[in-house]
Amino acid sequence: MNFNIVKNQVKRLGFVYNGVHHIYTFYLSCLKNWKRFKCRERIYSYGDDNPDKTFYVIGVNHTSAGLFAIVKSIGCHVIYAIQKGYIPVIDMQNFRSQLNDGVNEGNAWEAYYKQPCNYGLGDIKHSKNIVVSSSLPYPDGVEIGFDTTLDKNSYDKYHDLFKQYIVPNVAVATYADMKYANVIADKKQVLGVLCRGTDYTENKPVGHSIQPSPLQAIDKVREVMAEQGFEYVFLATEDKKIFDHFKHEFGDKLLFSGQKLYDGMNGKKYLSEIPVSCSAEKWQNIVDYYATIYILSKCDGLVAGLTCGSICSYFMTDGYEYVYFWNLGKY
Structure with missing residues (x-):
């Protein structure tokens, strides 16, 4: 084998690769700029x-x-x-x-x-x-994403604004308050737990935060209850398998809002793609989910995977005694 011939072929391939890579990078940059222009304010x-x-x-x-x-x-x-x-x-x-x-x-x-x-x-x-507005999910300079540090500084920065401007209408607020009264009643020292499954864990959407397994979540909840003195667990989940795990572990100590539970995705990519029979059922499902996150925000502590629901509950709450978010990377 002639080493010089091989070396020259490798150089040519490298030149071609670098050229294609630069063109592709330039194309992605143009595409991104075009999207921002198209979606501009x-x-x-x-x-x-x-x-x-x-x-x-x-x-x-x-x-x-x-x-x-x-x-x-x-x-x-x-x-x-x-x-x-x-x-x-x-x-x-x-x-x-x-x-x-x-x-x-x-x-x-x-x-x-x-x-x-x-x-x-x-x-x-x-x-x-x-x-x-720009038709992008976040405007320039304000982005609450999965990388947001959920600490006292971010709470102080966003809590009052969410409380003042993101307010449920009378029907939704009344329903959520009724649910809270029925589920929590006079119980004290309630640890709120958000544990997502279904479309998160089955389809692992790229860029979304990795969620804890049910066993990881249960181990952490038991640890926090023992160390912090929580007496009850309020579970926010849409996944029937996760609910069954928690019910087996915590029995009568488990509180639940009655939100709709799903036993798998049946080939759908997102929960929002699962069909409903009518607009009234859709409204009810969404309001039940709102009520669940509202109750979560009223708990005494929070243990949660990083999701939009848990982030919003953090900014909705008037204060948790204890907060723990899993940060397990992204799918």
């Missing part, structure tokens, strides 16, 4: 009303996201608007999500939450100063 004027106000219309497509992924994203846009001196108005009428799935149901946000500043789309349709 826009300024409009629809009339002469409210000349002294600037409204920030929040519209983002969340085609497969769960309720609290939507809430977390919208919460970031609301925070951005407040920082800019804008009045946020949430538009889930003209953008797709599991809350409306493109069906003309009015503004689907208002089926679950109040508008942050009591202005709806109808109130601003002739307004002079309209800023339409």
Whole structure:
């Protein structure tokens, strides 16, 4: 074998590889910049009303996201608007999500939450100063993602804003309070535990946080109960297998909201893809999930995998005595 010939062939292959790699990298950069341009913030004027106000219309497509992924994203846009001196108005009428799935149901946000500043789309349709949000999940400079450090600094930074502007409507709030009263009643020292399964653990969505196994979660919960003196476990899960594990371990000490449980994904990628019989069932499932995270936020302590639900419960709570998040990397 002629060593020089082999060496020259390797050099040529390296040159070709480097050239293709640079072209591909340039293509990805252009694609990213085009997406940001396409999804950019826009300024409009629809009339002469409210000349002294600037409204920030929040519209983002969340085609497969769960309720609290939507809430977390919208919460970031609301925070951005407040920082800019804008009045946020949430538009889930003209953008797709599991809350409306493109069906003309009015503004689907208002089926679950109040508008942050009591202005709806109808109130601003002739307004002079309209800023339409970028249609990216997070606006520039405000991102609460899985990498967010959930400590006192972040709690102090976001808790009051979530409490003031991300408020359930009367029907949802009343239902959640009723659920809390029925589930928790007069029980004290309740440890809230969020343990996701189904689409997280079966499909392992890329970029999402790895969740603990049921046995990992149970071992940690027993440890925390012994060390911190918690007497009850409130479990937030949608996974029947996880629920059965916890029920076997904690028996009458286990509290549960009655949210819908799933025994596998049946070939679906996301929970939001599992069909429901009617819009009333969809509303009920979503409100039951809201009530579960609301109760979680009212517990005395929290042990949870990193998910949008657990992150939102952290910002919703008025204070936990103990907090533990698993940080196991990403899928």
